Amino acid sequence: MSKSMVLYLHAHQPKRIKPYSIFQVGKDHQYFEDEPGVDANNELIINKVSDKSYLPTNYLLKKLLLEHSEFKLSLSITGTLIEQLEQWRPDVLESFKELVSTGKVEILSETYYHSLAFFYSRAEFVKQVNLHTKKIYELFGVIPTSFRNTELSYNNDLAYWADQAGYKAIITEGWEPVLGWKSPNFVYRPSYTKNIKLLMKNYKLSDDIAFRFSNQNWEEWPLDAKKFSHWASESGQDSEVINIFMDYETFGEHQWKSTGIFKFLEHLPKEWLKTHGHDFKTIAGAVESYPSRDSIDIPQILTWADTERDLTAWTGNEMQVDALNTLYSLESSVMQSEDKKIIEDWRHLQTGDNFYYMCTKWFNDGDVHAYFSPYDSPYKAFIYFMNAYRDLTVRLIQEGIKI
Amino acid sequence: MLGWELPPHHSGGLGVACYEMCKHLADSGVDIDFVLPYTTEHRTSFMNIIPADNQTIDDFKWSGGVYDLKSFPSQDSDCTVDMPLDLTKQHDLYAHNIVKIAKCGEFDIIHAHDWLTFKAAIVAKRISGKPLIVHIHSTQFDQSAGKKGNPAVGEIEIVGLKMADRIFAVSQYTKDVLVREYAVPKQKIKVVHNSVNMQIDIPRNKNLYEYLSIMKSNGYKVVVSVGRMTIQKGLTHLIKAAYRVISIDSKVLFLLAGGGEQKEELIRLTASLGISRNVIFEDWVKGDALKDTFKIGDVFVLPSVSEPFGLTALESLNYGTPVIISKQSGVSEVLDNCFKVDYWDIDLLSEMILGVVNHSSLAKEMLKNSRRECENQSWYKTARNMKNNYEEMLGVT
Numbered sequence: 001m002s003k004s005m006v007l008y009l010h011a012h013q014p015k016r017i018k019p020y021s022i023f024q025v026g027k028d029h030q031y032f033e034d035e036p037g038v039d040a041n042n043e044l045i046i047n048k049v050s051d052k053s054y055l056p057t058n059y060l061l062k063k064l065l066l067e068h069s070e071f072k073l074s075l076s077i078t079g080t081l082i083e084q085l086e087q088w089r090p091d092v093l094e095s096f097k098e099l100v101s102t103g104k105v106e107i108l109s110e111t112y113y114h115s116l117a118f119f120y121s122r123a124e125f126v127k128q129v130n131l132h133t134k135k136i137y138e139l140f141g142v143i144p145t146s147f148r149n150t151e152l153s154y155n156n157d158l159a160y161w162a163d164q165a166g167y168k169a170i171i172t173e174g175w176e177p178v179l180g181w182k183s184p185n186f187v188y189r190p191s192y193t194k195n196i197k198l199l200m201k202n203y204k205l206s207d208d209i210a211f212r213f214s215n216q217n218w219e220e221w222p223l224d225a226k227k228f229s230h231w232a233s234e235s236g237q238d239s240e241v242i243n244i245f246m247d248y249e250t251f252g253e254h255q256w257k258s259t260g261i262f263k264f265l266e267h268l269p270k271e272w273l274k275t276h277g278h279d280f281k282t283i284a285g286a287v288e289s290y291p292s293r294d295s296i297d298i299p300q301i302l303t304w305a306d307t308e309r310d311l312t313a314w315t316g317n318e319m320q321v322d323a324l325n326t327l328y329s330l331e332s333s334v335m336q337s338e339d340k341k342i343i344e345d346w347r348h349l350q351t352g353d354n355f356y357y358m359c360t361k362w363f364n365d366g367d368v369h370a371y372f373s374p375y376d377s378p379y380k381a382f383i384y385f386m387n388a389y390r391d392l393t394v395r396l397i398q399e400g401i402k403i
Numbered sequence: 404m405l406g407w408e409l410p411p412h413h414s415g416g417l418g419v420a421c422y423e424m425c426k427h428l429a430d431s432g433v434d435i436d437f438v439l440p441y442t443t444e445h446r447t448s449f450m451n452i453i454p455a456d457n458q459t460i461d462d463f464k465w466s467g468g469v470y471d472l473k474s475f476p477s478q479d480s481d482c483t484v485d486m487p488l489d490l491t492k493q494h495d496l497y498a499h500n501i502v503k504i505a506k507c508g509e510f511d512i513i514h515a516h517d518w519l520t521f522k523a524a525i526v527a528k529r530i531s532g533k534p535l536i537v538h539i540h541s542t543q544f545d546q547s548a549g550k551k552g553n554p555a556v557g558e559i560e561i562v563g564l565k566m567a568d569r570i571f572a573v574s575q576y577t578k579d580v581l582v583r584e585y586a587v588p589k590q591k592i593k594v595v596h597n598s599v600n601m602q603i604d605i606p607r608n609k610n611l612y613e614y615l616s617i618m619k620s621n622g623y624k625v626v627v628s629v630g631r632m633t634i635q636k637g638l639t640h641l642i643k644a645a646y647r648v649i650s651i652d653s654k655v656l657f658l659l660a661g662g663g664e665q666k667e668e669l670i671r672l673t674a675s676l677g678i679s680r681n682v683i684f685e686d687w688v689k690g691d692a693l694k695d696t697f698k699i700g701d702v703f704v705l706p707s708v709s710e711p712f713g714l715t716a717l718e719s720l721n722y723g724t725p726v727i728i729s730k731q732s733g734v735s736e737v738l739d740n741c742f743k744v745d746y747w748d749i750d751l752l753s754e755m756i757l758g759v760v761n762h763s764s765l766a767k768e769m770l771k772n773s774r775r776e777c778e779n780q781s782w783y784k785t786a787r788n789m790k791n792n793y794e795e796m797l798g799v800t
Contacts (some may be wrong), residue, residue, distance in 0.1 A: 021750070022651055022757050322764035360740070360772055379742060382765050383758035 004241050004281040004289065005232060005272055006199060007073040008171070009057075010148070011096075011248035012114050013049060013081045014353035016042055016374050020384045020391075029395060031388040032348065045374075046084045050092045053252035058095035060251075060262055064269050065102045071269040072104045072280040075248065076148055079112030079132050080351055082139065093139070100140045106282035107136055109144035109167065115350035116150055116314060118158060119301070120328040128347065129165075145169065146283040150352050152201065152245070152304040153311060156297065159190030159198065167196055169287040171245065173304040174200030182294060185239030189292035197287040198296055201245040201304060205232055210246040214259035222260065225267035233275055240290045241281070245304070306361075314355040319382040324355060327389060333401050334392075342395055349388060357381035404437045405501070405513065405520040405527070409452070411689070412443060412460050415631060416714040417540050420573070420597050421516055425450050427786035433793065438504060438523075440497045453508075455500040455523070466493045475556055490519075494559075498522040505530040512793055514538060518556055521563030528566065534796050537567040538595075539577055544584045545709040548634040561585060569796060571595045571789070573712040574733020580709070595789055596737055598782040599717035601774065611695040615656065615683075619699070623654045624760035627700030627724065629693070629715050630707075632663035637706035637729060637746040639665075639672060644706075646676045647753035653681070655760055660685040660696050697722035701766065702759040707732050708746050716741075720777050725770040727755050737780050740772035 018034035018041070034041045064071050077096060085093040099105045111117055112132035117125035129147075137143055146169035147162045154172035162170045174184025182188075184200040208228065212218045220227070232242045247254065255261040272278050281289060305313050315321055327349055334346045357373040358381045375381045393403050404425065408418040425435050429449035441463035442454040466488055475490045488496060501523040514536045515524035521537060528535040542560060543552040564570060564585055570592045572578040578594050581587045610616050615625055626645070630636050638659065645657045659669070659682065666684065673682045688696050697703065703719035703726045710732035717734065719726050728735050729746040742755040759766050793799075 021754050023647070023750070023754070318764040318768045319762070322762070360768060377739075377742070379740075379758070379765055379769055382762065383754070386758075386762060 002277045003239060004279050004286055006241050006243045006281050006283055006286050008245045008283060009075045009248040011081055012078040013046060013084060014351040015080055015348045017354060017384045017388055020387045022387050025387050025391045026394045029391060042084060043088050046088050049249060049253055050089045053249050054092045055095060056262060057251040058099055060265060062098055065104055068269045070273055070279050072282050074106040074108060074283045076108035076110055078114045079135055080114055082135060097140060106284050107140055107142055107144050109133055109147045111150055113347045113350050114150050114352050116352055117350060118149055121331055124331060154298060154302050156191050156299055159196060160192050163193040163196040169197050169199060169283050171199045171283060173302055173309055174202055175302055175309045178298050178302060183236040184243060185236040185241055186293040187241060187287055187290040188294055188296045191295050191297040197292050199243050199283055199286060202243045205235060206244050206246050210250045213255050213261060225264050225271040229271040241286050313359050314352055317360050319358050320355045323382060323385055333396050333403055337396055337399050337401055339399060346392060354385050404435050405515040405524050406437055406439055407519045409439060417517060419714060420540060423782050424786060427782040428789060431786050431790050433790055436508060436510060440493060453504060455497055466490045475553055494519055494522055498526050501527050502530060511797055512536060516540060518560045518563060521559050525566050534568040535566060536569045536571055537563045538571040539581060540573050541711045542580055544580055545711055546635050548708040573597050575736050576733040577711040593792055595785050596780060597712045597714050598780050598785050599721050599777060600782055601721055601778055610699050611692050612699045615699045618656060623656055624701045625699050626655060626657045626756055627696060627703050629660045629696055632661050632665040632669055634665060635708055637708040638669055640746050640749055641704055641706040642669060642672050644749045644753040644756060645682060646678055648756050649678050649681050651757060657682045658685060660688050662687050694722055697724050700724040702727060702756060705729060705732060706746050717777055720774050725759060725766050738773055738776050740769050740776060
């Protein structure tokens, strides 16, 4: 009996909007870059995350890929991160290329701007996916065959679209309310599709690493690769795929180096491969090797976020709804302008993080620091966003376009 | 309990706070004799109101109030003046009259509110031997906006704080001021936040501000501030921010309600900035007019330089208007779902005013969440906290 671990890491950084005042609207068209030293400063954050996470993780992954011929993984990297790495950290981009050039690392397709466009404008969504594919091909020389949507947001419509677009695989959260009695440890077929297959995140095992790894109050702390491999191999009956999906930044940023997270990763392939029949597969490799065991029907939107596993962290309050609708209502005017910079800025404003920062779910509980935001309040996040939007409308009006 | 004022004859938050806390203390089973320095009709059944003197409220009012530091001379004025008395004499008279009350009254604890009651409180403590709590709603450090203030008042405050067995401060902010400016040991101070009970408001058809209602239906927005017009309240900063706001959006109006020695200065400042058209000065308002002042606003601003608590911010939320408050306020300890700005940060204040008045989605979300925070902060909780302190001091458990 063979059993495959499917490791998938997602790398993303948004272009954060600087504290952008109404007094700058109409004068300063630069919404993203701020003075060095300011919290929302993107260069600062890119440098920090590169040094703490991307570089050491890539270095280690490359070593593991060379050491273990059986070791493979999938990764995704958003257009907004690629742009910033090109600008400030070409060395990091180079290290990603080295991984892909081993031939054992798959890159996934997604929206270039890490947006929720699928749920607001299908035309815009397709453009962003194409932009991303083009960028990935230019940089890495590969064309992705697996698709992931922002925050693993997913429903039947998305699977149908991806199937029609020719993707072989798509991924989402392995959430019990949609799985029912089924296990996430098999390959599935999304409802209403012909060819595409679905992999669902084993969130219990994934979160053991991503969230609980450094939690000293956790009864299983400390977690090592041996114990984890044992859990993974015991997960479910006759399991075929163990889908370990998480943010790239888990390594070194969410879990600091001092927690031993790199040691854990270093030993994981060795420990997993010790058992006969165990191997690693990329997402594309997994759907090729295993048949789909059943179909999965997900009419509602599922994501990998929060305890609700829905989009409420992005669209749950009035400000977020207002901001999203307002931004997407500009689409035809923006396209009409044919102004590359305006279109780009509009798209950067679509990045999901902008709306995530406006979330008041945690703020209400007084747990204000439970999430990472460059602003000290969700209300400020909204104001700076809307000011940037306003400036965009000023630019369109100046080009003679009706809003 | 020794107080200086109660509604409806009050000049600020002190009277309101005393009234509400007593009502809730009474509910939780505390018997209160509330001593006032004047005689008046009070229709309160939950506590016993004792006039320390038979002077009328009108005689008393002439003397000035708890916020009139300047009219309190630092040296004994000559005593030849007839009635009415000045503030110093009122203060002495209160202490004199308390003697007979302290001698014949049955009570376990003396609880005194702010500096004007301290002399009487100390006398009462000496006569009765009962423990003394002084309750700090505001200090002269706050009222003089961090400047030196009146040394005579400062001295009374210091003596009161020293003689007290325990001190209640209306916020952590006030506790910090007492520790930093008055060198009070921090173990002696307990924070008991003010609160507001969210009320179900009976809607009326018309707002009393007809002009503002008409302007609002024509797309204007209204920014409201309510309070005494003194240096402490930071209104010059609000007016400077108003100038910035109006330069961006001329359809924003400012309604400043209240009175005080700074009012003329503020009117002059407004005129010199050329924004008188947009800034409306209203007098002290009460009852329905006060409710309507809060209600007509799209946002309420509390720009205080140093604010022990800032009850008006909670009242505003009660009437459905979101708030922007200064970081130098006690109320900022109990609210997160609002904008908090340093009182001097005019740029940010104007930014936030524009942000709230121009985005109803933001205003609604903020209001909804901050009202929830208010509801968690009831007088009931505060009263329970105070009662626990009483019991601890009396060794009752």
